[in-house]
Each structure stands twice: as C-alpha cells, then as structure tokens.
Amino acid sequence: MKRRYLQSIIGILLLCLLLTGQLPCKEEKPEVIVIATGGTIASVKGEMGLRPAYKPEELIRAVPGLDKYAKLEGKLLLNLDSTNMQPRDWVLIAKEAKKAQDEGLRGVVITHGTDTMAYTASMLSFMIKNPKIPIVLTGAQKSIGAKNSDAPGNLTNAVQFAAYGPPGVYVVFGGKVIRGVRASKMHTGAFDTFQSINAPYVAEFVDEGNPEAFSKMLPVKKISWPKEKKDSGKTILDTKIDANVLIARLSPGFKPEWLRKYCNPGQVQGLIILGFGTGNIPNRIPLNLLPVIAEYKKKNIPVVVMSQCPYGPVEMGVYEVGEKAARLGVIPGGDMTKEAAITKLMWVLGHTKDPDEVRELMGKTQDG
Numbered sequence: 137m138k139r140r141y142l143q144s145i146i147g148i149l150l151l152c153l154l155l156t157g158q159l160p161c162k163e164e165k166p167e168v169i170v171i172a173t174g175g176t177i178a179s180v181k182g183e184m185g186l187r188p189a190y191k192p193e194e195l196i197r198a199v200p201g202l203d204k205y206a207k208l209e210g211k212l213l214l215n216l217d218s219t220n221m222q223p224r225d226w227v228l229i230a231k232e233a234k235k236a237q238d239e240g241l242r243g244v245v246i247t248h249g250t251d252t253m254a255y256t257a258s259m260l261s262f263m264i265k266n267p268k269i270p271i272v273l274t275g276a277q278k279s280i281g282a283k284n285s286d287a288p289g290n291l292t293n294a295v296q297f298a299a300y301g302p303p304g305v306y307v308v309f310g311g312k313v314i315r316g317v318r319a320s321k322m323h324t325g326a327f328d329t330f331q332s333i334n335a336p337y338v339a340e341f342v343d344e345g346n347p348e349a350f351s352k353m354l355p356v357k358k359i360s361w362p363k364e365k366k367d368s369g370k371t372i373l374d375t376k377i378d379a380n381v382l383i384a385r386l387s388p389g390f391k392p393e394w395l396r397k398y399c400n401p402g403q404v405q406g407l408i409i410l411g412f413g414t415g416n417i418p419n420r421i422p423l424n425l426l427p428v429i430a431e432y433k434k435k436n437i438p439v440v441v442m443s444q445c446p447y448g449p450v451e452m453g454v455y456e457v458g459e460k461a462a463r464l465g466v467i468p469g470g471d472m473t474k475e476a477a478i479t480k481l482m483w484v485l486g487h488t489k490d491p492d493e494v495r496e497l498m499g500k501t502q503d504g
Contacts, residue, residue, distance in 0.1 A: 259482070
C-alpha cells in the first residue's frame with residue numbers, strides 16, 4: 137500500500153515535470169518584521185488616558201489571517217506615545233530598518249503614533265538612501281483592541297505593501313500609500329487623516345472587484361507607482377543630524393524680539409519660518425522681521441521659508457513682501473511638507489554648516 141502511494145506521488149511529480157518543465161514547490165512567503173514603537177494602535181486605557189501597552193506579537197495576533205501575506209516576526213523597539221518621539225529615536229528606528237534589509241527580510245512595518253509619524257517617515261527618507269525594500273509606517277486612530285478600530289485594516293495593508301510593494305519609505309494609512317516625505321497628518325481623529333501633500337498618492341487599496349489587482353495583495357490602484365530602478369546604488373545609512381532647528385509660525389503681531397531671542401548659534405543652528413501665503417514675511421515697522429533675518433544670515437544660520445498653507449509651493453517673488461525677504465538670502469522651501477522641511481534641515485546641518493552647501497542640499501528634491 138505504502139509502495140503504491142509512493143509510486144503515485146512520483147508519477148504526479150514526473151507528469152508535472154513533463155508538462156511544465158519544473159517540479160511543483162510550495163511558495164515561500166516573504167519575511168516581514170513588525171517593529172513596534174508604541175502609539176495609539178498599541179494603546180490601552182489607563183487612569184489618565186490612553187498609553188501604549190501592546191507588544192508587536194500581540195498586534196499581529198489581533199489581526200486574524202495577517203500571517204497569510206507574509207512570514208511575520210515582531211520587535212518591540214520603543215513603547216512611546218509619539219508625542220514623546222525624539223530625534224535620537226529616529227536614529228534607532230533607521231538602524232533597525234537597515235538591519236532588517238541586511239538580514240534579507242523582504243520588508244519592514246513600523247507601527248507608530250500618528251502625531252509625529254510624518255516626521256519619522258520624512259527623516260527615515262533622508263537617513264536611508266536607496267533602500268532595497270519597502271519601509272512602511274502605519275498606526276491607527278483607535279487602539280487595535282477598540283471597537284470599530286481602523287488598526288486591523290491599516291496593519292493588514294502595511295504588511296501587504298511591505299511584503300510585495302516597491303522599495304522606499306512610505307506611510308500606509310486609511311487605504312492610501314504615501315511617500316514618506318509627502319505625508320502629513322490633517323485631522324485629529326479621521327481615519328483618512330494622512331494626505332499626500334503636493335504629490336499624488338503612490339497607490340490606494342480598493343474593492344476586491346478592481347481589475348488592477350496586484351499579486352498577493354488586496355487589489356491596488358497604482359497611481360504614482362515608483363518605476364523599478366536597474367541600479368539604484370548601494371543602500372547608505374546616514375544618521376548624522378543636528379536637531380537644533382527652530383520652527384516659527386508667524387501671526388499678525390509677531391514680534392521681532394521673539395525671533396531675536398533665539399538668534400544665537402549656541403541655541404539654534406537653523407530656522408524655519410512659516411510665512412503667509414506664498415512665503416511672505418512682514419516688514420512693516422515696528423514689527424519688521426527682516427532685520428532679524430539679516431542677523432541670522434550674518435551668523436551663517438540658514439533661514440528656510442515655508443508657507444502656512446499645506447498645499448502649493450513657496451513663491452517669494454510674487455509679492456514685494458516676499459521678494460524683500462528673498463533678497464536677504466532666505467531659502468524658499470518649495471513644495472515640501474513642514475515635516476519634511478524641518479527633518480531635512482536637521483539632516484543637512486548634520487553634514488554641513490556652509491551656507492551655499494545648505495542652500496544647494498535643501499533645494500534638491502527628495503521623494504524617498
């Protein structure tokens with residue numbers, strides 16, 4: 137009986153080999169690591185409100201069927217409300233993501249609080265050059281243990297994209313895929329809180345009947361899918377930053393002395409001003425800010441001007457109030473998000489303090 141069974145199996149294998157030219161084999165699932173850093177997705181109710189508690193293995197178990205997309209492992213790196221995320225934590229996260237790539241994993245999922253997720257995603261885009269795998273940040277507006285939580289859907293999509301998506305740094309949230317340097321949180325509680333600023337979404341997860349299905353994933357509508365690079369170069373981990381960067385949001389009545397107080401190389405190495413409209417800076421006495429900006433320039437402290445509007449580019453030559461500031465040598469922030477601008481300036485200042493080099497590097501596009 138056993139001999140006849142073995143003969144049957146051998147016969148099937150030989151038939152497969154004859155018809156297809158290859159033996160059937162069990163498809164190996166891609167390996168993905170879930171690196172937990174805390175956030176709402178992992179939170180439970182405490183005496184004073186939500187606090188992170190779930191471990192990554194518990195997050196994975198909380199989503200039935202998640203492991204059918206990938207072979208999953210978990211690592212608890214941090215356990216923070218992302219309000220407490222600090223620049224030194226970005227270095228830890230970047231090193232872990234690069235380590236996962238070096239160990240041959242197919243993708244990385246980083247669970248993170250929503251409040252500062254866009255800052256972390258932007259910084260990882262600068263710290264990890266030419267990643268060979270998807271590095272995906274996700275989280276939730278409701279804890280994974282809460283009723284009607286968005287956590288299971290977000291975590292599922294993140295794992296799918298990490299397992300089968302293209303290389304790069306991304307935020308996957310609310311059914312959307314966003315480049316790390318283009319993501320920004322726009323709503324305190326909505327499930328689709330993250331938007332892609334001044335750039336199209338990379339992709340979005342859509343209904344099962346969509347004909348543009350991407351292998352192994354829920355159907356995905358490719359919108360601005362990165363083209364495969366033949367040789368994108370070696371992956372470089374570069375975590376040198378100078379976090380002494382101040383960001384100031386202007387409002388009517390903003391006093392020059394408020395900026396002047398921080399115009400000190402010992403306290404601040406770079407300044408970002410969120411100006412009005414297309415990047416306009418007040419110059420009417422007694423609240424003229426231009427003399428303070430000139431003081432920053434004399435001390436070789438770069439000043440980057442952004443708009444308070446989330447959408448649209450900085451164009452300082454449109455109005456006289458912008459052009460006068462531009463002639464002082466400020467750096468227009470282009471169409472970057474505020475999160476990308478501050479993290480990029482930190483990264484640039486970690487490499488050079490030369491004003492011309494800072495201007496050149498800040499002007500280079502980065503869509504990680």
